Amino acid sequence: MAKKVTLSLIKADVGSVAGHTAPHPRMLSAAKSVVLDSVKKGIIEDFMLARCGDDISILMSHDKGENNEKVHKIAWDAFMAAAEEAKKMHLYGAGQDLLAEAFSGNIRGLGPGAAEMTFEERKSEPVVALLADKTEPSAFNLPLARIFADPFTTTGLVIDKRMHDGFFFEVVDVKEHKKIKISTPEGLYDLLAFIGDITRYAIKRVISKDNSIGIAAVVSTEKLSLIAGKYVGKDDPVALVRTQSGLPAVGEVLQPFGFPALVSGWMRGSHWGPWYPATQDDSNPTFFDGPPRIVALGFHITDGKIQGIEEESRPGEHLPIDYFKDSAWDYVRRQAMEHAIYIRRHGPFMPSILPPEELEYTTLPEIRKKLEKAWEPAD
Ligand code: F6R
Ligand code: MG
Ligand code: MG
Numbered sequence: 001m002a003k004k005v006t007l008s009l010i011k012a013d014v015g016s017v018a019g020h021t022a023p024h025p026r027m028l029s030a031a032k033s034v035v036l037d038s039v040k041k042g043i044i045e046d047f048m049l050a051r052c053g054d055d056i057s058i059l060m061s062h063d064k065g066e067n068n069e070k071v072h073k074i075a076w077d078a079f080m081a082a083a084e085e086a087k088k089m090h091l092y093g094a095g096q097d098l099l100a101e102a103f104s105g106n107i108r109g110l111g112p113g114a115a116e117m118t119f120e121e122r123k124s125e126p127v128v129a130l131l132a133d134k135t136e137p138s139a140f141n142l143p144l145a146r147i148f149a150d151p152f153t154t155t156g157l158v159i160d161k162r163m164h165d166g167f168f169f170e171v172v173d174v175k176e177h178k179k180i181k182i183s184t185p186e187g188l189y190d191l192l193a194f195i196g197d198i199t200r201y202a203i204k205r206v207i208s209k210d211n212s213i214g215i216a217a218v219v220s221t222e223k224l225s226l227i228a229g230k231y232v233g234k235d236d237p238v239a240l241v242r243t244q245s246g247l248p249a250v251g252e253v254l255q256p257f258g259f260p261a262l263v264s265g266w267m268r269g270s271h272w273g274p275w276y277p278a279t280q281d282d283s284n285p286t287f288f289d290g291p292p293r294i295v296a297l298g299f300h301i302t303d304g305k306i307q308g309i310e311e312e313s314r315p316g317e318h319l320p321i322d323y324f325k326d327s328a329w330d331y332v333r334r335q336a337m338e339h340a341i342y343i344r345r346h347g348p349f350m351p352s353i354l355p356p357e358e359l360e361y362t363t364l365p366e367i368r369k370k371l372e373k374a375w376e377p378a379d
Contacts, residue, residue, distance in 0.1 A: 002120040005045075005304045006068075008060045009129055010075035011220065011238045012112035015086025015094035016054035020134075021284050023056050024091060027082035031056060034078040043070050046305040048320065052283045052295040053133030054093070055236050056082060061304055066116040072107040079112060099227060109227055113137075113220030115240050117205075120214070122245060125301040128253050129320070130239040134273070134285055135292040137174075137221040137237040138198035139263035143256035144169075144217060145195060147241070147248050148206045149184045154252040157185075162210045162246030170205040171195060174223045179204060198264060199358055210246055217241040236265070250298060254323055257294055260336035262343070266290045269360030271353055274339040277324040277332055291340040296323040 017024050028049060035047045035058055044062040051057065058075050062068070079098060086094035099111035107114055132139060146153040148167045156163045166184045171194050173179070182191045194201040206217040219239040243250045257277050266273030267289045276291040283293045297320035300307040308318035346352035356364060 011057040012097040014083040015091040030081040031078035052131035135265040138202040141195040146256040
C-alpha cells in the first residue's frame with residue numbers, strides 16, 4: 001500500500017528587519033530549532049523552512065492528517081519563538097500575524113496562513129511550493145486557472161489521458177465563508193465568473209478527476225483583515241501544487257508566472273502591482289515595498305520525507321530547487337519592472353490604488369467628516 005502523507009505549509013509574518021523586508025536569520029534559527037525538535041520527538045517526519053520577503057513558511061510532512069492540533073502547534077510555537085527574537089531586536093512588526101495570546105487547537109483563525117494536502121505518495125512525487133509576498137490569496141486564481149484549466153498553458157489537458165477529463169476547483173467565498181466545487185472544463189465559464197472577482201473568491205483546492213491521484217493543489221485562503229476585523233498586515237499566501245504523471249508538468253505550473261499579471265495587496269495592502277518572480281534570496285521587496293514577489297520551490301516527497309538537492313556548500317541540508325533563479329526569468333523580471341514603474345506613475349490614483357472598500361486602511365471617513373460643512377450644492 002502506498003504511504004499516505006500530509007503536507008502542511010504554514011506561513012506567517014512575525015517581524016522583519018528594516019521595514020517589511022526580511023526576517024532576521026536569528027528568527028529563522030529560532031523557528032528551525034522548534035521544528036527540528038518535533039522531528040526528533042517523532043511528531044512530524046520532516047520539514048523545510050523557506051521565506052518570501054518578510055514571510056516565513058514552514059513545510060512539514062507527517063502522517064497526522066490536516067488540521068492536526070500537534071502539527072499546528074509546532075508551527076505556532078516556531079512562529080512564537082521567531083517573534084520573540086524579533087521583539088528582542090525591536091524589529092518591525094514583531095509578532096504581527098500572531099493574533100491570539102495563546103494557541104487554541106488549530107492555527108486557522110489565529111493569524112498564520114495554512115495550505116495542507118493529504119495524498120497517497122506516488123512512485124515519484126514532485127511538488128512545487130509557491131510562496132508570495134505583498135499580495136493576497138486570490139492572486140493565485142489566475143495562475144491556477146491557467147495551470148489546471150487552460151489547454152494553451154497545459155498541453156497535458158489535451159494529450160495526457162489522465163488529465164483529459166479536467167479538474168475540480170473548490171472556490172471559497174471569503175466574505176461569507178462558503179465554498180463551492182466546480183467541474184472543468186464543462187463549468188469553466190461559471191468558474192471564471194467567480195474567480196475573476198479577486199476581492200471575494202479564492203481558489204482553495206484543485207482536485208484531479210483521476211481517483212488514483214486525488215488532490216492536486218491547495219492555497220492558504222485565510223483573510224487576516226477579516227479575521228482581525230481591522231488591518232493587521234496582509235495575508236500573503238502560499239500554495240502547494242503536485243506535479244507530473246497525470247498532473248501538470250513543473251514547466252506547465254511555472255509558465256503562467258511568465259506573465260507579470262497585476263495582483264492586489266502591494267504597498268500598504270492597497271495597491272495593484274505585477275507579480276515579480278524571485279528566488280528566496282532575491283525576495284526582499286525593495287521597490288515601493290515590492291513589487292509583489294512570487295517564489296517557486298521544487299522538491300520530492302520520498303517515503304514521507306522531503307527530498308531536495310544537496311549543495312556542496314551546505315552538506316547534509318536538502319535544499320529545494322529555487323526555480324526562478326534561472327536566467328530565463330530575467331526577461332519576465334524586466335517586464336514586471338516596466339509594468340511596476342508604469343502603474344506607479346499613477347501615484348494615489350486608481351487603478352494604481354485599490355477601490356476604497358479594498359484599501360487596507362484609509363483616512364477617507366475622517367476627511368469626509370472634517371470637510372462635511374465645506375461642501376456646497378453643485379452647479
Ligand atoms: C506589509 C507591507 C508594507 C506596509 C508598509 C506600511 O506587509 O506590505 O507595504 O504596508 O510598509 O507599513 P506600516 O503601516 O507598518 O508603516
Ligand atoms: Mg510585514
Ligand atoms: Mg509579507
